[in-house]
Amino acid sequence: MKLEYDSKTRKGKLIYPEKVIERSLGKVPPSKDLIDKHLHKRGGMFRISLMFTAIFSVIGILGTIFKIINGFDNLSDWSVYVTACVFIFTTFMGAPMLSMATKVARGNWSRPVSRLSEIFCISGIAGLLMFLPILWVLPSLEDGRNTLWFYDPGKVPAYSPHIWTTIAMIAFILTALALLWINARPDFAILRDNSKGKNKIYSFLSWGWVGSTKQWNSLRQRVSILGIFYFMLLITVHFCLASDFLMTLLPGWIDSLYPVTQAHNAIQGGVAVLIIAVFIAWKWGGYKQYIGLDQFWGLGKLLFGISLLWVWFFISSLMVLWYGKKPNERDVLQILMFGKYLPVFLGTIFFVFIIPFTLLILNNVRKSFYGPPIIAISVLIGNFLDRFRHYSSAYSLDRTIDENTHRFANLPEIYVPSIVDIMVLLGAISLPIFLILIISKYVPIISLWENREYILYGSHEKYHHTEVLVEGKPY
Amino acid sequence: MQEHTQLSDKEITDDLLSPVIRSPKWFWMTIGSLGLIMLLGLSGYVWELYSGLGVTNVKRPVYWGAYITNFVFWIGISHAGIMVSAILRLTQAEWRRSITRAAEVLTLFSLIAALSNILFHVGRPWRIYWITPLPPVVIGYDFARGIWPNIRSPFVWDPVAVGTYLLSTILFIYTCLLPDIALVRDKVKSKIPKIIYSVLALGFRGTPRQWKIQATTPILLSALVLPIFVSVHSIVSWDFAVSIAVEGWHSTIFAPYFIIGAIHSGVSAVACLMAGLLWLYKLDKYIKPDHFDAIGRLLVIVATIWLFTLFLEWIFALYPLEDPEIALRNMQVFQSPWNYLFILFLFTAYIIPVSAWLFKNIRRSAKWMFFTTILVNVGMWLERFLIIIPGLSRRTELSFNWGSYSPSLVEMGLVAFTFAFVICGILVFARIFPIIPPFDVKEGMRLRHVIKIGKRNISAVVRE
Numbered sequence: 029m030k031l032e033y034d035s036k037t038r039k040g041k042l043i044y045p046e047k048v049i050e051r052s053l054g055k056v057p058p059s060k061d062l063i064d065k066h067l068h069k070r071g072g073m074f075r076i077s078l079m080f081t082a083i084f085s086v087i088g089i090l091g092t093i094f095k096i097i098n099g100f101d102n103l104s105d106w107s108v109y110v111t112a113c114v115f116i117f118t119t120f121m122g123a124p125m126l127s128m129a130t131k132v133a134r135g136n137w138s139r140p141v142s143r144l145s146e147i148f149c150i151s152g153i154a155g156l157l158m159f160l161p162i163l164w165v166l167p168s169l170e171d172g173r174n175t176l177w178f179y180d181p182g183k184v185p186a187y188s189p190h191i192w193t194t195i196a197m198i199a200f201i202l203t204a205l206a207l208l209w210i211n212a213r214p215d216f217a218i219l220r221d222n223s224k225g226k227n228k229i230y231s232f233l234s235w236g237w238v239g240s241t242k243q244w245n246s247l248r249q250r251v252s253i254l255g256i257f258y259f260m261l262l263i264t265v266h267f268c269l270a271s272d273f274l275m276t277l278l279p280g281w282i283d284s285l286y287p288v289t290q291a292h293n294a295i296q297g298g299v300a301v302l303i304i305a306v307f308i309a310w311k312w313g314g315y316k317q318y319i320g321l322d323q324f325w326g327l328g329k330l331l332f333g334i335s336l337l338w339v340w341f342f343i344s345s346l347m348v349l350w351y352g353k354k355p356n357e358r359d360v361l362q363i364l365m366f367g368k369y370l371p372v373f374l375g376t377i378f379f380v381f382i383i384p385f386t387l388l389i390l391n392n393v394r395k396s397f398y399g400p401p402i403i404a405i406s407v408l409i410g411n412f413l414d415r416f417r418h419y420s421s422a423y424s425l426d427r428t429i430d431e432n433t434h435r436f437a438n439l440p441e442i443y444v445p446s447i448v449d450i451m452v453l454l455g456a457i458s459l460p461i462f463l464i465l466i467i468s469k470y471v472p473i474i475s476l477w478e479n480r481e482y483i484l485y486g487s488h489e490k491y492h493h494t495e496v497l498v499e500g501k502p503y
Numbered sequence: 504m505q506e507h508t509q510l511s512d513k514e515i516t517d518d519l520l521s522p523v524i525r526s527p528k529w530f531w532m533t534i535g536s537l538g539l540i541m542l543l544g545l546s547g548y549v550w551e552l553y554s555g556l557g558v559t560n561v562k563r564p565v566y567w568g569a570y571i572t573n574f575v576f577w578i579g580i581s582h583a584g585i586m587v588s589a590i591l592r593l594t595q596a597e598w599r600r601s602i603t604r605a606a607e608v609l610t611l612f613s614l615i616a617a618l619s620n621i622l623f624h625v626g627r628p629w630r631i632y633w634i635t636p637l638p639p640v641v642i643g644y645d646f647a648r649g650i651w652p653n654i655r656s657p658f659v660w661d662p663v664a665v666g667t668y669l670l671s672t673i674l675f676i677y678t679c680l681l682p683d684i685a686l687v688r689d690k691v692k693s694k695i696p697k698i699i700y701s702v703l704a705l706g707f708r709g710t711p712r713q714w715k716i717q718a719t720t721p722i723l724l725s726a727l728v729l730p731i732f733v734s735v736h737s738i739v740s741w742d743f744a745v746s747i748a749v750e751g752w753h754s755t756i757f758a759p760y761f762i763i764g765a766i767h768s769g770v771s772a773v774a775c776l777m778a779g780l781l782w783l784y785k786l787d788k789y790i791k792p793d794h795f796d797a798i799g800r801l802l803v804i805v806a807t808i809w810l811f812t813l814f815l816e817w818i819f820a821l822y823p824l825e826d827p828e829i830a831l832r833n834m835q836v837f838q839s840p841w842n843y844l845f846i847l848f849l850f851t852a853y854i855i856p857v858s859a860w861l862f863k864n865i866r867r868s869a870k871w872m873f874f875t876t877i878l879v880n881v882g883m884w885l886e887r888f889l890i891i892i893p894g895l896s897r898r899t900e901l902s903f904n905w906g907s908y909s910p911s912l913v914e915m916g917l918v919a920f921t922f923a924f925v926i927c928g929i930l931v932f933a934r935i936f937p938i939i940p941p942f943d944v945k946e947g948m949r950l951r952h953v954i955k956i957g958k959r960n961i962s963a964v965v966r967e
Contacts, residue, residue: 133594174822174823174824175822176818176819176822178821178824263811267815282755282819282822282823283755283819284754284755284756284815284816284818284819284820285755285756285758285759285815286755287815288756288759288812288815336730340733340737340758341759344737344755344756344757344758344759345755347741347744347745347758348741348744348745348753348754348755348757349755351741351745352745352747352753353747354747484956485954485956485961485963487954489952489965491965496965496966497965497966498952498954498963498964498965498966499963499964499965499966500954500956500961500962500963501961501962501963501964
């Protein structure tokens with residue numbers, strides 16, 4: 029195939045699949061409408077959202093500065109802050125998983141929403157920024173607590189959890205960003221050739237994409253490999269966060285399943301936050317002809333399955349700790365579930381499991397535009413309560429042991445957030461949304477090339493007395 | 504799935520019904536050999552019944568031995584059917600069509616094999632009904648003695664879960680089998696088989712209403728059977744995990760760890776069975792290298808997740824730095840003979856097979872998949888053995904006796920019995936009913952499509 033684009037000088041005309049197809053078929057037009065939608069000036073709603081999230085992000089940053097001024101010594105003061113930081117990782121940063129998983133499973137239905145899920149990776153920057161002060165909050169291993177690093181003075185660094193978690197987190201965010209960029213390169217190339225004002229930026233971002241067969245093959249390979257890495261790093265990050273930044277701070281909590289549960293929560297929260305984003309794009313973003321019932325149905329089914337899996341993880345842990353009845357296990361159950369945090373625990377169960385289960389079991393709810401988003405909000409509330417229940421109780425625990433019973437002398441009271449905590453919370457939710465809104469100005473929220481493939485691979489044909497969807501499975 | 508051979512309905516019917524209409528040459532000889540192994544195993548069991556459990560090496564302090572290991576192993580294998588059949592059915596994976604029946608049948612016979620191990624293990628099998636709550640009117644004697652199942656005991660959850668799983672599996676297989684039984688009914692000529700197939704077909708004639716029910720029932724059953732599938736091995740894992748008496752058992756990850764392990768060994772067993780059926784019944788038009796490739800890729804992911812759960816189990820066992828737990832892990836990894844078994848387990852369950860499956864040529868070869876999946880199951884049997892035995896045989900602070908354990912001849916005979924029984928059961932089933940569902944394959948042929956994009960023809964499938 030003769031290339032009309034010179035990658036060295038980055039000049040010339042693009043050849044991307046739809047144009048190749050256009051030539052061979054002579055009838056498929058490029059996605060003009062999607063390009064126009066992306067390049068046109070954003071509406072008032074977008075600007076207002078941007079402004080509010082920017083203001084709340086600044087409030088969050090101020091809250092963080094107040095926290096830092098107050099010092100790092102009192103763990104209890106930081107409990108909501110840590111909860112908010114981990115909440116980012118168990119919601120926004122779980123969303124890109126959908127794109128990776130459906131690409132590996134070759135699911136066609138998710139193509140219109142895969143870019144939206146990838147865009148969430150930018151929220152990792154907000155998570156990383158919030159995580160940095162926590163490195164000063166977490167004590168070094170010299171305090172004598174049990175750790176998964178099996179601390180040995182002189183042999184194992186006392187700051188192992190800090191070092192390895194930071195490395196894992198940076199690798200995780202970079203992998204997610206790399207995935208977004210690799211997937212978006214064909215779109216950047218399309219925009220380079222179609223935009224007037226931003227073509228220098230798009231020319232740089234497309235990095236010489238001409239749509240050759242070699243480039244397409246390499247794109248698919250890279251996405252598969254990076255997708256697997258992304259999944260492994262997601263597990264690693266949650267393993268580090270859940271063990272070093274949570275479980276080791278609650279003496280006696282030995283739960284080998286919890287890191288997996290938290291990683292699973294991240295995927296559940298990711299799907300929930302994605303459903304809300306898809307709803308916003310459908311309702312107010314002007315993408316009604318691109319996002320259909322199929323996408324809400326698919327995401328609803330996924331959320332239903334993941335919610336069932338969550339309860340299985342939860343019961344698997346509970347059964348073993350409940351029947352074990354060792355003193356440390358009874359303490360852990362008292363602290364996390366049946367003691368002062370009982371209302372939070374019941375709220376978690378209600379929002380994360382009971383609501384999704386009882387509503388999503390109905391196909392009419394799953395296959396609707398409004399059902400999955402409402403349930404997704406419930407899941408996000410439950411997800412936050414779950415994080416609060418775990419992190420807040422571990423960070424505000426009085427570790428004094430009763431000499432007679434060998435159990436904790438005082439169970440932690442429910443931590444009541446201060447004004448500064450609420451400022452931090454507002455910032456923690458707003459900053460990722462702000463970043464997502466900013467990036468959506470440059471990256472099309474519906475992938476141009478995936479949408480084109482979606483249209484090409486699916487066709488409605490007459491089959492005996494009815495009409496069916498014929499779905500192409502090219503690889 | 505790119506590989507495809509378009510076949511006519513007649514070809515499919517002839518190919519898939521031929522093992523049912525007439526026995527292959529090797530059939531009776533194989534059944535005879537397997538029968539002999541079963542007979543030897545059963546004679547050992549008669550001896551055990553007569554002499555008591557003393558003929559086994561299950562004695563203080565190792566009260567759970569080869570039978571329980573084998574029970575857990577076969578429960579694991581039984582997860583193959585639902586994993587392959589129900590999940591692939593729900594996700595509308597087209598490549599499932601040729602392999603679902605074999606996987607479901609494997610589930611059925613492995614569940615029976617698992618349950619038989621419980622009978623072998625208990626000292627007085629004639630009192631097995633004690634696990635069910637029976638009113639005094641029926642069994643007044645037992646009730647009067649105050650024997651009433653404790654519903655808080657995992658040993659009561661076990662039969663409930665496994666029994667429900669067995670019943671739902673039978674229902675699942677039978678429902679999916681109806682159109683094929685009707686087909687056999689119409690093809691057989693002998694009078695008695697015709698009557699039997701007619702009764703079993705429940706009047707299936709292929710009316711639009713019957714087909715509509717036939718299309719929706721397996722999907723509904725798949726969704727209903729999945730929670731049972733998850734509960735069965737979770738409960739088996741809790742037999743161990745809810746106990747704090749034995750080191751190495753009390754771990755919260757046991758349920759997911761057992762389930763993932765079960766899927767690993769079960770799907771491997773399905774691949775092994777597919778290769779066997781391919782050779783025995785010459786089914787190369789229906790079982791393609793693409794099938795093995797898909798299963799191989801699935802197994803790489805499943806095996807790696809399983810390895811991660813194993814890692815979590817180990818690291819959280821060591822994390823509290825408790826001496827008994829460290830001593831147990833030390834024994835498993837550094838003391839003979841456990842260290843040899845541990846190395847063998849790691850190599851056979853993960854390192855060799857997964858390294859092999861990374862190569863496409865190996866994944867697409869029936870021969871290589873057959874051997875590598877057998878290795879997986881050797882490894883997974885050893886895994887269960889290493890979970891159960893070392894913890895029991897270790898010398899603890901207050902133990903007055905301790906020691907190693909190796910299965911006796913009777914135990915080995917009965918373990919061999921279960922393997923022979925499962926293979927024999929599948930072969931007999933394949934002699935009576937089609938092991939690849941003709942109606943499902945025909946449906947797949949009709950739903951295949953090709954769409955033209957530019958100059959290329961893309962393989963496609965019709966979705967309703």
